[in-house]
Amino acid sequence: MNTHSYPSHVHLVEVGPRDGLQNEAQPLPAAVKIELVQRLQAAGLRHIEVTSYVSPKWVPQMADKHEVMRGIQRQPGVCYAVLTPNLKGFEAALADRPDEIVVFGSASEAFSQKNINCSVAESIERFAPVVAAARAAGIFVRGAMSCTVGCPYEGEVAAQQVGRLAALMKGIGVQHVGVADTLGVGTPLKVQRAFEAALQHYELHQVSGHFHDTYGQALANTLAALQLGVAQFDASVAGLGGCPYARGASGNVATEDLVYLLHGMGIDTGVDLEALIDAGAYISAALGRTSGSRVARALLARRAQ
């Protein structure tokens, strides 16, 4: 007997062009990134994290941010999101007219230091003027909360640390928070506890999940979040991704795998799975590797028969 009532629609945030490509050793031309975004939006994705306005010394893979943002043929109804860690990043992003900016903090102190070179409290001080400026400009502000179940430097992360960060984000006007399992070490009940901590400060429609699949738990963790009523998730086409400051973590849950799960449960996403598989095949070929999506591999093998 099914005792859970699942949402009828899930909103997907495609993070492949940003999270997916920020960790690639081999530089990809901006034209390939632009083509990827075009293919993702053609597949029905309505929310795409395109790039980051971070220091090119820290993340050289995102140095072509202006070229990529300016090269996309925008479709009405698609939200183009970008990461902005500080005012310098936000001001640089403004010229490229993002629909949403993402400030990114960490539930663990050590990861905050490694990733953005400041403590959690200092990060909030940096984000506050960014949030105020974005909201004044009518740009939606999402907050990514890294390391909500585990940290590469500190190990297990307590739910209270997630609650603390969510409260700080709420306090400066962040409108939505993403509960991220940066390392991909989480399991369903731990993930639910992290969400419950975030939900003490945000409403259900203001939280989303971001799961890396290092230990193969991302779909199970998605199901656990769905059972709490969470209806927005990040995913990365072909399972690309990883954070340069979370060594050993694999890519995000593959968008193809997530769409297959959701459609199989009767949950609408608005995404055309076949077109998404083609977008995944395109970027996998550009990177010279097999897709990290099991669903894509299975469906491509079936097509080839």
Ligand SMILES: CC(C)(COP(=O)([O-])OP(=O)([O-])OC[C@H]1O[C@@H](n2cnc3c(N)ncnc32)[C@H](O)[C@@H]1OP(=O)([O-])[O-])[C@@H](O)C(=O)NCCC(=O)NCCSC(=O)C[C@@](C)(O)CC(=O)[O-]
């Ligand atoms: C945050 C900073 C910039 C602080 O870096 P910092 O070195 O502490 O910054 P600073 O203010 O001392 O400035 C130092 C230099 O950086 C420049 N600078 C300063 N800010 C910017 C900027 N915005 N854009 C471009 N340049 C910038 C600044 O102008 C200066 O240049 P210099 O005078 O030496 O030539 C740095 O640590 C950084 O860029 N970190 C990148 C972190 C990152 O992109 N991580 C990956 C994304 S987060 C993620 O993947 C996790 C997520 C979201 O997916 C969820 C999850 O899974 O957990």
